[in-house]
Amino acid sequence: MIRDLRLVPVALATWATALAVVLWPPIAGTAAVVVWCAAGALLVAAFLTRRGVLALAAVACAAAAVAASGVWLALPARATVAEALDGPVRDLVVHVTTKVEPTIGGVRFSGSATIDGATATIAVRLTGDAPDGLDLGARVTITGGGKPADAGEPAVATIFARSADVVERPPHVFGVASALRxxxxxxxxxxxxxxGGGLLPGLSVGETSAVSDxxxxQMKASSLSHLTAVSGSNCSLVVGLAYAGCALCRLGRRTRIAVAGxxxxxxxxxxTPEASVIRAAAMSAIAMFALLLGRRGAGTAVLALAVTALIAADPWLATSFGFLLSAAATGALLLLAEPLARGLGRWIPRALALGIAVPLAAQLVCGxxxxLFAPEVALYGVVANMIAGPAAPIATVLGLLACLAQPIPPLALGAAAIAWLPAxxxxxxxxxxxxLPAAxxxxxxxxxxxxxxxxxGASCVVVICRVRPVWFRKACGGALALIVGAGAGSVALAGVAGPLTAPRGWSIALCDVGQGDAVLLRSAGRTAVVDTGPDAAAFERCLARLGVDEIDLAFLTHFDADHVTGVPALEGRARTIIHGPVSEQGDLDEARAVTSDVREGFAGHSGVLGDARWRILWPRAGSRAFEPGNDTSLxxxxxxPDLPSTLLLGDLGEDAQQLLASASELGPVDVVKVSHHGSRDQSPALYAAISPRIALIGVGENDYGHPHPDLLATLARSGAAVARSDTDGLALVSIGSGDLTLWREHPPSAASARGARTPHNRRACDPRGAQRSRPPPRPKRRHGSRRALRRARRPRVPPPTESLRLRSTPTRAHRG
Known part of the structure; x- marks a missing residue:
């Protein structure tokens, strides 16, 4: 085992040196000279002392020096091309050297360009459809604008092309491969x-153009996207089939190896030669060369040698995430799969243990x-790979046969039809x-x-493989149990257990989505939403916590980002969307992607939601008093009977509120959704007219001073109990037996502990909902023990409560 790992330091030294000089090109020359000198010195020392370790170190330094020298020699040409492509580009000839992949609104590919005798790699982003014949090996002329790339990028510049014309189609073998694909x-x-049909070309030949977004x-969320990236398993299958075919024909070993090559x-x-394909092909070539010499190449040594050779030849591979993931996954399978299988074999059958160990090893290392570039973990990746993994080789072999057999249509179509099933x-x-939840x-x-x-990942390996000492293994097991428990709790709260953390009989819900609005209304099992907030993920969490899967009606009061950014969360849930005035038709694109039933709302529109009736009070149809925006909010x-009288004011300012009050017969309401997150631009007369019992404020961390103290004072004068999402979190209003109940995720006492600073939050709330601004009287110093006197001096703090019950009593100043 130790002998198999001798080349690993060589690969790591080469990779580290290449990464350093690629990210910091000015040091490439110095690094090359220094490492070449170190390689020479170590070689002399190894010759004099006959020590193998020094010889291995000399090899490592030599490989690293080759990589550094390659970067140093390429710098002048790269600088020339980058400078020439900084700005408008016209009729630039590019030789395509990679796969042409679809992107949003166009395609992308890389190629080599020659300017003033200097040749370097460039990246191209082409807007629109790819012209016929654009593929690996083609020569094209592009026109557009160029931008130099950052250090570490394989391409020296990116060309944002408006047009591309194919000058020369892919020649000879490249043309045949392009036609087959x-x-x-x-x-x-x-x-x-x-x-399955769109996925089959990706599984067999890595052609993902037919894979839908x-x-x-879904493939990425379930950690199966590697199946469409051709790698070592595909190369091994192809080489193995070629070698076996030659063996059946009784050909010699050299002929078998030549044919397989x-x-x-x-x-x-x-x-197409992507990073993972190049790594896998290099390993296969080295293994076949070792077989030609009559030696058995160890997998780890072959991987290290392949990585060393490839990075020395192309140092920019050191910055490729694809190459890194491919090498890391292969190393994990070679080094970790067997120990993990032995460890798991103590509890489960050997075959099942090996089936779990292979995807587990890859995920522990690649995760x-x-x-680093996608901060998320595919929670069910191991299980998904266990289920899908056995089908992938079948689809690969049959799909490749169907691709190569196109000159014989019955064979190609038959093989593709059979391969469709595993795909x-x-x-x-x-x-x-x-x-699944929390995929x-x-x-x-x-x-x-x-x-x-x-x-x-390291803790998992320590526990499964029973690494000693025992105390270390127990410590890793305890930490792992703590992390898994916390993760499982988070997943449960985000899924099936979420609705259990809040009262179920709510009629109105104010979601905590940050600085924005998202309100849910429910009556007789029907649900409506008014705005979706500035964060689709936060809105999704609120819906999941409340157990809302279907939304019968969605109102978009206006199209500011803090009210409509979460619209994509309505997809698959909302049936009808009613929106306020739009400034441009593009505002409706996301809404129309959710449902085909999208309507504009005006004053006078009305309808039902379960047993409740809704009506739009503002804006007036055809009115031009205000431009589309806050003051034209719905x-x-x-x-x-099961939903309190509720007024939702959107983001109306004071002037629009005054016009609303004069145009509509507004009477007292039970609940008001305060306008514009509690800004100062409010009409006190409007709030006095509606005399709300509960005021809901959708607000988050902001620099605007929302909610403003003047607005809070206005609400206090009307006797309203205030719930604000920044300090109270999720707020729910329910009705029963003529009583209103306000539930806060963070009760007033907890909100105070979290640092609420407004005068409203410094006041305590008694169980009847009355605001109490005076502290309880201090006890008089009379008789009693010293302990009783100290106990009496303690301030009386009302017990924490998560609900605030408001009853209609004759003593209330507003509505009875």
Whole structure:
């Protein structure tokens, strides 16, 4: 085992040096000279002392020096091309060297460009559809605008192209591979049902152009996206089949290896040379070379040698996440899969233990790397890979056969039809696990998230593999149990247990979505939402916690971001959307993506929600008194036997509120959704007219002073109990037996402990809802023991409560 790991330090030294000089190019020359000198000195020392360790160190320094020298020599050409492409670009000839992949609104690819005799790699983002013939190996002319790339990027510049013309189609073998890929997608799998039909080219030849955005997201959420990235397993299958075919024909070992090598090279061209493909092909080539020499290459040594050779040849691979993930996953399978299988084998059958160990090893090593650019963890990735993994090789082999057999249509179509079944199995597995609660568990960002998840993975390995000493294993097990328990609790609260943490008989809910509005109304089992807040994820959490899966009616009062950013959370839930005036038609794009029933609302519109009746009071149809925005927000009144009389004021300012009061017969209401997050721009006369019993303020951390003390004072004069989402969190209003109940996620006492500073929050609330501004009287110094006197001096603090019951009594100043 130790002998197998001897080349790992060589690979790590080469990778570290390449990463340093690529990220900081000015040090490349110095680093190259220093490392070459170190390699020479170590080689002389190894020759004199006959020590293998010094020879290995000399090899490591030599490989690192090659990488540093490559960067140093490439710097002048890269600088020339980057400077020339900083600005408008016209008729630039680019030789395409990568796969052409679809992106939002166009395609992207990389290629080499030559300017003033200097050649360097550039990235191209083309707007619109790709021209016919644009593929690996083609030569195109592009026109657009260029921008130099940051240090560490393989491409020296990015060209945002407006047009691209194919000058030369992919030649010879590249043209054949391009025709096979295009024909496979356009002809062979076109008639197969989705999503299995679109996924099949990705599983077999890495062609993901037919994979829908929805399926792509599901594959990532279930940690199955690696199946569409051609890697070592695909190369091993192809090489193994070629070698076995030659063996059946009784060909010699050298012929078998030569044929397998040719087949491997053709496969790389067919699937395009991405980072993971290059790594897998290099490992296969090294393994076949070792076989040619009559030696058995250890997997770890082959991986280390492949990584060393590839990074020395192309130092910019050191910054490629794809290359890093591919190498890390392979190393995990070689080093961790067997120990994990032995550890799990103590509790479960050997076959099942090995089936769990393989995806578990890959996820434990790759998870921290993924967190660096996508701070989330695929919670069900191991199980999803266990279920989908066996189907992937079948789809790969049959799909590859269907792709290569296109000149014989019956064979190609038959193989594709059979391969569709395992491809559909993989797609359905991804969809099933992506739909489970907390399929993507949020995680810390950056290096802190990386280290934390790496520690979790290391703890798993220590516990499963029974690493000694025992106290260390127990400590890791305790930390792991604590983390898993906390994670399971978070998942449960975000899923099925969420509705259990709040009262179930609510009629009105004020969601805590930050500086914005999101209010839910419910009557007779029907639910409406008024605005969706500035954060779709926060709105989703509120809906999940309240157990809301269907929304019968959604009101979008106006189109400010703090009211409509969460509209995508309505997809699959909302049936009808009623919106306020729009300034441009693009405002409705997200709403129309949710439902086809999108209507504009004006004063006079009305309808029912369960047993309650709603009506729009503002704005007037055709009025031009205000531009679309805050002052044209929909103002909605709703009431019913199981829903308190409620007025929702949107973001109306004082002038619009005064016009509303003069145009509508507004009487006392039970609940008001305060306008504009409690800003100062309010009409005290309006609040005096409606005399609310409860005032809801959707507000978060802000620099505007919301809610303003003047508004809070106005509400206090009207006798309203105030619930604000920044200090109270989720607030629920329910009605029963003529009583209103206000439930706060954070009771007033807790809100005070959290640092609420407004005069309203410094006041205590008695159980009857009356604001008590005077502290209780101090006890008189009379008789009694010293202990009793100290007890009497303690301030009387009302017990924490999560509900505030408001009863109609003759003593109330407002409505009885």
């Amino acid at each position: 295009r024909g496979f997608v356009d002809d062979v799998v076109r008639g197969l049902p989705d999503p 929805e399926l792509d997201a 040719i087949v491997l090279a053709g496969f790389v061209v067919l699937v 921290p790397i993924i967190v 559909a199995w993989v797609a359905q597995t991804a969809a099933t696990f992506a739909a 993507r568990l949020g995680w810390g960002e950056g290096w802190l998230g990386f280290l934390l998840l790496a520690l979790v 103002v909605i009144h709703i009431s019913g």
